[in-house]
Amino acid sequence: MDPLTSFLDRLGAARTPFSLLFCVGFGVAVWDPKAKIVLTLALGISCGMLVLGPYSAAALYATRLQSRFGGHLRWPICLLLAVSAVLLMDAMLHWTRPQFVLAGMTASLGTVFGHDATIAVLELRSLPGGRVDPWMVLLFPMLVGLAVLAGYCSLGFGIGFYHLTAGLL
Numbered sequence: 311m312d313p314l315t316s317f318l319d320r321l322g323a324a325r326t327p328f329s330l331l332f333c334v335g336f337g338v339a340v341w342d343p344k345a346k347i348v349l350t351l352a353l354g355i356s357c358g359m360l361v362l363g364p365y366s367a368a369a370l371y372a373t374r375l376q377s378r379f380g381g382h383l384r385w386p387i388c389l390l391l392a393v394s395a396v397l398l399m400d401a402m403l404h405w406t407r408p409q410f411v412l413a414g415m416t417a418s419l420g421t422v423f424g425h426d427a428t429i430a431v432l433e434l435r436s437l438p439g440g441r442v443d444p445w446m447v448l449l450f451p452m453l454v455g456l457a458v459l460a461g462y463c464s465l466g467f468g469i470g471f472y473h474l475t476a477g478l479l
Contacts, residue, residue, distance in 0.1 A: 317445040324450075328457045335461025342408075348462040350409050354416030355423075356455035358392060360448075362417060363424015366391045367432075370425075388425055392417040424451070 338348045366388045375383055396414045399405075405413060431442050 317443050317449070320443075320446055320450070321453075328453070331454060331457040332461035332464075335458040335463075336465055337461075338458075339462045339465040343465075345462075347409055347412065348458060350405070350413045351416050352455035352458040354396075354413045355420040355458070356451050358417045358420020359424035359427065359451035359454065361424075362391055362395055362421040363388070363426075364428040366421055367425045367428040384425055385422070388421040389418055392421040420451075420454075 334351070335348060338351060341347075366384070369391070370384060370387055375387075393414055396410065396417050399413065400410055427447075431447060435442055
């Protein structure tokens with residue numbers, strides 16, 4: 311994909327991952343209808359992309375460790391940062407075991423995506439004529455979390471619409 315494409319072009323290209331996240335949110339609603347699980351999932355991936363990912367990129371590049379081990383040091387650093395953040399949150403919120411595992415997985419995934427996105431933005435800014443689309447940087451990670459919430463809410467909306475229709479008939 312051309313690095314200078316617009317936000318709407320990139321959003322259209324991300325239709326499949328958004329559909330997958332929508333289905334994950336719907337699956338969480340079927341599995342456990344409590345809002346705590348889906349909020350953990352949505353906030354974990356969005357905060358991982360917006361906060362932990364750029365932080366891990368800054369930690370790697372500030373210490374000049376980005377080129378060690380063939381550039382594969384980002385995986386342990388991202389995982390260490392995500393797991394430590396989840397452990398800190400668990401100490402405050404006292405999550406259940408499934409919620410803790412889900413938070414760890416989503417924060418790790420969001421941290422890796424956020425790290426790679428941060429590196430891509432930095433490389434794009436270094437290109438001649440390259441400019442960063444602020445919509446993509448801020449809005450895309452929030453849309454990821456909102457796709458999960460939309461899937462979760464669609465089950466409730468569908469059930470409510472069914473009851474309304476059945477009540478009217």
